[in-house]
Structures are given as structure tokens and as C-alpha cells.
Amino acid sequence: MTGTNRRLDGRQEAVLKQMKGLGLRRQSRSYATNLYDIDSTSQLTCASDAPFEDTTEFGESTALPSVDVGEYSDASYSEQSDFSEYPSSSSSPESPRCAFQSPKGLSPEDFEFLQAHGLERCTSLKELGQGGYGTVDLVQVALPSGRNFVAARKVIHSPLYAQPRYERELRGLMLCAECPFVVDVYASRVTEEGQFEFLLEYAPNGTMHDMLKAMEQRRRGKEKLLMPVNRIQYYAACILQGLHFIHQRGQAHRDVKPGNVLMAANGRPMLADTDSMDSVKITKRAGTTSYQAPELWRATLQGPGYTADKADMYAMGITLAEMVAYPAGSNGKLQQLKDDPAGCMPAYVPADLKDLLCGLLAPAAKRLTVEQAMGHKFFDGLDWPALSSGPLGFNVQLRQAPLSEAGRAE
Template sequence: MTGTNRKVGGRQEAVLKQMKGLGLRRQSRSYATNLHDIDSMSQLTCASDAPFEDTTEFGESTALPEVDVGEYSDASYSDEPSESTDSPSSSSSPDSPRYAFQSPKGLSQEDFEFLQAHGLEKCTPLKELGQGGYGSVDLVQVSLPSGRNFVAARKVIHSPLYAQPRYERELRGLQLCADCPFVVDIFASRITSDGQFEFLLEYAPNGTLHDMLKAMEQRRRGKEKLLMPVNRIQYYAACMLKGLQFIHQRGQAHRDVKPGNVLMAANGRPLLADTDAMDSVQVTKRAGTTSYQAPELWRATLQGPGYTTDKADMYAMGITLAEMAAYPAGGNGKLQQLKDDPAGCTPAYVPPELKDLLCGLLAPVAKRLSAEQAMAHKFFEGLDWEVLSEGPLGISVQLRQAPSFEMAAATAAGRAE
């Protein structure tokens, strides 16, 4: 059964009750029926349709010259365990690397220093946002010295596949993008005494782009039409391209671009997340999710001089754009056909400008568009790039808002009782 007649049960029903209990405004029933066991409402690196694959050799240099990390020395990775692995560390511990986290808007210096130093150890869980093979994500609140209750997402990683080098890489990637409004913010991080890796992140209450596309596919009911309006595709794609441009201009590649790694902020703005694969554009080893990897990554050692993996990010961006327009992953194989022959297999209902952009992003590496070239494409003609961070531009989008501080406090009090 489909649509509103489809029954929910088990985990979906529990999430539905949680959403209603917090007064979330989204149409929660249709959203809850589209949850997935691995990558729904989470901010994890779990794949939306294939496992994460990272074949980077930690012996390669991954310098981030423009990041202000204080005492932290970006030494080459090694397969040998580091000395700091044996003891817990945090973003504020004197024995761990010192990172200059970005202060959230509106926080006093005292509140921010408290959030950075004690946010993870003194936060109060409000509800679970997601769980997967790597760990879990909870909605938490932190009571600050000023009396303000700060709401954030706590990401906890406990998988043995996620070692300290990967933690450091994710943390440095988030640090690099601290000034970019199209990448999720980080407020604190630490390694606990039992070896768990924790991050205190910006809370994005509207799930992931992957969740949104699956729900839209269900509502489309097999009709031959765009998955969402053109102006909405234009806005989401523009925000993602701005985020990728920011990363690429700093000599880095995200290396795991996909809808499951795009969070939807409270104002509807897409946020690139999960930077644990981010590395120098010079590192051409395969990484990320297999079905989003550019073809040349499977023969990276054969690439000519000057090849960098920002081109691979653009290919993954092309697949993501194809999913936004026509075929969410996990469908009937038409997405793969479009990847193999974008010019011949793009549906007729896709506007010519969007089709041309898709072909440019999915082109062979020598002809593939860069982030700057894609942003200059005629598909974005007339778009005001300076105000993208303010949210959807003239787009009617029903959004869930982050819980207010008062609501968060009431929820925590109810849990305590």
C-alpha cells in the first residue's frame, strides 16, 4: 500500500511519535514512512545505497595550509597507532590538539568557551536523531552560564573502522569550512576514555537530501515529471556548488558527495556534511560511496599529470543533481543508464538547460565542469549568489524548525521525570 494508506510500524512509528511530541511542522507521516534503517535522519557517514569505501593510504601527505589549528601539526598519517590514541582527548583538553572552533552567532565569549570546553560532557540528550553501523546522532541541549539552553546534534562514532586518523581528517575538514555557510558547523569534539569519537555539530532539523528525495519519489507516484520544481533544484544545486567551490579553492576535495551527506538546515539551506573523507586534491585514491565515484577513480594511477580529485567531486555532484531531477538512488536502474549516457538517457521532461548542466558534470574528466564553470552555467542565469545562505529564494517549502530553547528545556524536564 502506498501514500497515506501505507501503514507504519516499529521504528517508523516511534519516530512519528517523537516528531509529533516535539511539535514538528512537517508532514510527519509521509516522512516517517520513508525512513531507512541505515541512513535516515542521521548525520553519519553511513551510505544511502552502498557502503563507504576509503582506500586512501594514510602515508600520503594531507596538508591543510590555510587552517588555523594552533599547536596542531599536520604530520603524514601512519598505520602505527599514535601516542595520543591511548588517552582521551577533547577539543579543550590541554593534552590534545588545539582547534579554533567557530562561535555560533549570538553567543557571548563566556558561553562559547563553556560550549567548547564542556559542551559534550555536560549536554542533556533530548531524542535520538539517527543510528547506523558507525554510531549514532542525538539531539542534545547544553545549559550555558548565561542561562541560555543551546540545542545541537551530538555525533558519536564507535565503529572500529573509524580510527583516529579518520577522526582527525573529519575534524580538520570541518575546521577548514568553519566560515562556509554551506557546510555544517562544528562547536566541539573529543575522544572519550572508552575510545568513542564525539562531535558537537549544528543541528539540521530537516533530515538529509536523501530522505527528502525518497519522500518526493513516493509522492510523484511514477509520473513522468521532475521530482521537484526547477527553482528548487536550482537553489539546492547552487548551495552545494558554493560549498564545493569553497572546499576546492583551499586545495581540498570532499570525496563523498551524495544526497545522504547533505543536511537540510532549519531555513531550508543544504549543508555539506561528513568530511571524514576530505583530503588534498592531490590524493587520487578511491574514497567515498562506490555508486557516486567517478569512473577515473577506478584507474587513478593512469591519470596524467595535473589530475586532481576535485573533478571526482563534480562527477558525484552530477549524480546528485540527476537524483534531484529524475531518479533517486535505489530505483529501477534508470539512474545508472543516465550516468552511462546522460545525453541519450536524460528524461524528456528535464529542461534543456538542466540537461546540459548534467551532461557537463557527468562528462569525461577532461571535459567535466569545475565548480566555477558549473556556477556560470546558463541553468543558474539570474540567480543571486550573494543571498543563498538566507534560505530558499521564493520557494514554498514546508520546513521543520529546531526546537526552541523553552521547548528543549521542557522536553528534558519531562524525560527526567
């Protein structure tokens, strides 16, 4: 059977139940049916509405500095690990081996095999995405225990993606290995042909960009929120948790956008594509043009209040605006919102959500930090520790949608 009449499996039934609970009443069954068929394309660096732009000169000292991760480290980090060296998991005799984060449920023997041989002995199942930089495909690795492990293999062969960029992306992923709001990396290597490869956590629900496009089609141009307030609250909180983890370590993501947010199997958003991650003090432009903060386009990038983490928060504001009402390409309305957040905010946006958006899109000197955003009244009542379980892992106990400024409940 096909379409909305076919029988759902157990996971899809769970999605259907949860989506109804979150307010997706129209076409919720169709959404659940198609949820696991969405291809994940955001794991390609170039999968965006504008090409990646990074004016950093790799000859300069722009690599991730040594970071103290002691309070977050476990057996996946060695006390002798030195982040001043570039890690590599296999195939490169010149690079030191480095311990990656083990997926849950794998034995030490299976994980050691996955690190050492996962990329060279994997079997491709299907292509997930492709672009000018390379491809991403779904792969299966037969482990010594007899278990078949599924992951995403990212292969980059573009001459624009050089060794320093690979090292920066790998180190960014390694730095965030214990954060459930950043995609996991299991292995990496540089092949003899000069291709850069990563074995990454598979996100079967595609990207947030995919999801927002589907929601916009269902909305059919109606003047209303793109999704229920509690879903906006949940997704925004997860992304902020990922940024908080990164910013606490003196780093900035520098390319926050829906296309770089992968949706895990349980619906949890995860930041991806860390190849632009760098120190919060870096003042060179990087990221996707339509998400870049206004101060990045000044003649001098030394303006008051400018740091890369503040630029992350502006990109977070644009991402949140797309979650609320304006997916990318919505007839210039998003640009109007950038120019005048307070004046161009739709009346159906609740007052505290509007206040949060205005704080994220404010000039750099007045823009909310990640800590201030997480403490905003829009997130009152949110169980922050439970976010990592995902919406299918715990009962969502979020407040009811507040009244909008127009005086009606959403």
C-alpha cells in the same frame, strides 16, 4: 489534532508559504507538518546505500596540508593556528585546543563553556540515527546564561574509524567553519574509552536523501521533474557553493551524495561528513561506490585529467540527477543515465539543465569544474550572495522554468 488538519506553528506556516511559492502545491500542508519530524541520519558516516570505501593508507602522508585561510578568517581562527597539527576541543591533553566557529547569538562565555564542556554535560533528547560506526542523537546543553542550546552529538566507536580519520574529519570541518554550506562543528573529543565525539550543528529537516525519497513517493512514478526547476536551481547552487569553498582551498570532499547533504532549519543544504576530505591531488579511491567517478575504477588512477575535485563534480552530477528525476534505487534508470547522459536524459528535463548534467557526467578531462558549473546558463539570474540566507530568509527571485526539449513548459 493529527494529520493535515492540525494547526501549524509559526515555523511550519513559514515553510508552508514558501513551499507553495516554490511550486509544491500538492500536499504542501502535509509536507510542512512533517518537515520537522524528519530524523537526520546522514551525520553517520555509514548511512548510505553502500558502505564508505577509502583505500588511503593512513601511514602515507594524506593529512590536510597547511592551508592559508587569511582572507576568510576572523576571531574564530588564531593567527598562531597551525593546520599541520590536529585540533581537538576538549579532553585530550596531548592535543592543542583550537577555536571553533561560534553559533550566532551565543555570548563568548556561553561559547567557551560549549567548547570546553558541551560534550560531557549535554543531555540526550532523542536518537537521530544509528549504524555500524556509531550513533547520532539530539542533545541539549544548559549554558551558564541559562539558555538551553540544542545540537547534534555524533559518537563513533567503530574500530574501522581510527584516530587519523577522526583528525581528518575534524580538520575538514574546521577548514569550512565559515562556510554556510558546510555543517558547523562546535566541539569534539576523544573519550577515555576510545570513542570519537563531535558536537555539530543540528539540521532539523533531515537529509536531502530523506527529502528526495518523500518527493518520489508523492510523484507516484509520473514522468515529470521531481521538483520545480527553481528549487533544483537553488539546491544545486548551494551545494556548488560548498564545493567551491572546499576546492578553493586545494581540498576535495570525496563523498558528495544526497545522504551527506543536511537540510538546515531554513531549508539551506549543507555538506556534511568530511572524514574523507583530502587534497585534490590525491589519487586513491574514496566515497560511496554508486557516486564514484568512472576514472576511480581504472587499473591506474593516474589517468589524464584526473584529480579529486573532478571526482567531486561527477558525484555532484549524480546528486543533481537524483534531484531532477532519479532518486537512488530507481530501477536502474540512474545507471543508464550514467552510461549515456545525453541519450538517456528524459524529454521533460529542460535543455539547459540537461546540458549542465551532461557537463558534470562527462569524462574527467572534459568535466565541468565547480567554477564552470556555477557559471552555467542554468543558473542565469540567480542571486548567489543571497543563497546563504536560505529560501525562508529572502524572497526567491528565480527565473521561470524554461521550455524543455519537448517544447512544453514545466
